[in-house]
Amino acid sequence: MLSKNLTKYLHSLQLKKYRQEHNAFLVEGAKSVLELLAADFQIELVAVTEQFYKENTSLLDKQPFRIEIAAADELSRAGTLQTNDAALAVVKTKDNEFLYAAPGEYVLVLDDIRDPGNLGTIIRIADWYGITKIICSLTTTDWYNPKVIAASKGSFTRVKGYYTELADYFEQVTGVTNAPPHPSRLQIATSVYGTFLEGKNIHKTAFADTGYIVMGNESNGISSAVEAFITQKITIPRFGGAESLNVGIAAAVVLDNWRRG
Amino acid sequence: MLSKNLTKYLHSLQLKKYRQEHNAFLVEGAKSVLELLAADFQIELVAVTEQFYKENTSLLDKQPFRIEIAAADELSRAGTLQTNDAALAVVKTKDNEFLYAAPGEYVLVLDDIRDPGNLGTIIRIADWYGITKIICSLTTTDWYNPKVIAASKGSFTRVKGYYTELADYFEQVTGVTNAPPHPSRLQIATSVYGTFLEGKNIHKTAFADTGYIVMGNESNGISSAVEAFITQKITIPRFGGAESLNVGIAAAVVLDNWRRG
Structure with missing residues (x-):
């Protein structure tokens, strides 16, 4: 179950002000969270259904972030998707790094x-x-x-x-x-x-x-x-x-x- | 002002069941209504702000449909757009006419x-x-x-x-x-x-x-x-x-x- 405080924190990340304060953002939905786990991001926590946890235990347990188990409808209420299938994550934003077109790019x-x-x-x-x-x-x-x-x-x-x-x-x-x-x-x-x-x-x-x-x-x-x-x-x-x-x-x-x- | 009955009718057209019953659909927003007026459709009624009516009187008055004057927020409440700028129309649906690719098409x-x-x-x-x-x-x-x-x-x-x-x-x-x-x-x-x-x-x-x-x-x-x-x-x-x-x-x-x- 998600605590009141955690739900409040997740809600706050819907607003730019709080995303900037915490340098963090929300990733919602099983597919997006799976892509996230395969990428190079600093994850603060994931909240997933028991089912999702069972199916992805090896992927989740090798990482250092906090894991919360929650019901699908709790995830929906905590996030912005009308139906959140199975997972959401709080992720650290990346620095605003200078980018330009390298030759050939x-x-x-x-x-x-x-x-x-x-x-x-x-x-x-x-x-x-x-x-x-x-x-x-x-x-x-x-x-x-x-x-x-x-x-x-x-x-x-x-x-x-x-x-x-x-x-x-x-x-x-x-x-x-x-x-x-x-x-x-x-x-x-x-x-x-x-x-x-x-x-x-x-x-x-x-x-x-x-x-x-x-x-x-x-x-x-x-x-x-x-x-x-x-x-x-x-x-x-x-x-x-x-x-x-x-x-x-x-x-x-x-x-x-x-x-x- | 839009009557209760008219507002109810407009609301009903958000559902396919009632669109089929009345053979009618909603067109919302000043831009879409203006394109509609220039096209070949059978219009049942338009509901427009006083401002829109003044600006398009010649276009509106030459046509046989019913015209209602309403406030912008009334139009918003009657329709589906979060902010309806100035106009909506009820239009007769067209027959489901067989179409195919003519040569060169x-x-x-x-x-x-x-x-x-x-x-x-x-x-x-x-x-x-x-x-x-x-x-x-x-x-x-x-x-x-x-x-x-x-x-x-x-x-x-x-x-x-x-x-x-x-x-x-x-x-x-x-x-x-x-x-x-x-x-x-x-x-x-x-x-x-x-x-x-x-x-x-x-x-x-x-x-x-x-x-x-x-x-x-x-x-x-x-x-x-x-x-x-x-x-x-x-x-x-x-x-x-x-x-x-x-x-x-x-x-x-x-x-x-x-x-x-």
């Missing part, structure tokens, strides 16, 4: 993604397409929100996030200070792709070896501060009547075109 | 899509890529569910759905009775594409002029009854660690590859 950059479901979906898509680093604007929703972790379907264990002020970040990685206006942009060696309505057809875009792909806010797209660093505006061509695509869908289509080469 | 086929958000997203994606016909298995979630309509972002006005038993349907459109086992499948002239784990890399697939693209259930993929009619198994190549992609994401990537040709 692509990095995803998120400019003000507000919806946790979208961020989680994008982490999952990045993982599918073999991207392991995502740069997030400081206004992007919190990576450790339980909804983000749940929507990532375990991909949060393989993809890293780095939160930073994007204009500063691009100055650093592109070596350009006070981003110049349009013509001089062509002199920037680093390829920074961004989706715009008036960009180049992505079906006809040749992608450089190394690069950054920027996805913008759900309503407003890429901000002008970040637009200044875009070297290649790209567009997903439209053949019908829909006004737009969801940002997660757009990210998948862009990454698929990049990988298709 | 592609049609999307949904085999047991259960989540209303996924169905709505797929309608929106189909619309983006210029697909106007979707065939749904009888087990697919109801097209007229308010969550489907909302997630389609107005694309329900441009895309038609046809619900049918898929094996019967494919027998009809492919001319094949009692779908033969694997080798004879190659004799079927109609191209039916379906996503499978072990299919052909979609980046290397040449799409026929006319075809059906089948997307399967969120957990179980394409059913064996429908698999018998698939002439080309295709796969979205994976480059990283994620186990799967959401069905809406997969649909977008497949359609983008088809359109890229």
Whole structure:
């Protein structure tokens, strides 16, 4: 059984304020917890059903964290999932470590993604397409929100996030200070792709070896501060009547075109 | 102000049973209602804020339906959106009309899509890529569910759905009775594409002029009854660690590859 205090602690981790205070976040659901156990995270505790414990004893007992046995409905009440199947964990957050595109690598950059479901979906898509680093604007929703972790379907264990002020970040990685206006942009060696309505057809875009792909806010797209660093505006061509695509869908289509080469 | 009876009627339309009884469904939100007004639907009534009415009087008054003026919070309480901005409508459902791929056309086929958000997203994606016909298995979630309509972002006005038993349907459109086992499948002239784990890399697939693209259930993929009619198994190549992609994401990537040709 989960103690009142523990349940209260688990509830508190639904709020960013307390996640930051405790440097900890929630991972919910048997599948996500199993992926977590196979990854490199510092786990504080797991709460699991007796059934889950029996099926995974060897995996659980070799690790140093606290283990609580609880009924499935207790886990549901303690967490955010409507039906928590069998397990949840409290995990230490990782440091906000600087990330950049190494030669031959692509990095995803998120400019003000507000919806946790979208961020989680994008982490999952990045993982599918073999991207392991995502740069997030400081206004992007919190990576450790339980909804983000749940929507990532375990991909949060393989993809890293780095939160930073994007204009500063691009100055650093592109070596350009006070981003110049349009013509001089062509002199920037680093390829920074961004989706715009008036960009180049992505079906006809040749992608450089190394690069950054920027996805913008759900309503407003890429901000002008970040637009200044875009070297290649790209567009997903439209053949019908829909006004737009969801940002997660757009990210998948862009990454698929990049990988298709 | 909305009468008690009207509010009760609006609430009832959240349930499939009452939508079927009244042959009517809900459209919520100013943007969706405006798209609706521009499309070919039989509208029963609209409930709008005074502000919305003032801004769209000419559009509203030329039509024969009943108009109710209500406060925004009344609209929220009457509908399913957490914040309904300014308008909702009650619309007559369309007949379940037989649809097929005309020469040069592609049609999307949904085999047991259960989540209303996924169905709505797929309608929106189909619309983006210029697909106007979707065939749904009888087990697919109801097209007229308010969550489907909302997630389609107005694309329900441009895309038609046809619900049918898929094996019967494919027998009809492919001319094949009692779908033969694997080798004879190659004799079927109609191209039916379906996503499978072990299919052909979609980046290397040449799409026929006319075809059906089948997307399967969120957990179980394409059913064996429908698999018998698939002439080309295709796969979205994976480059990283994620186990799967959401069905809406997969649909977008497949359609983008088809359109890229």
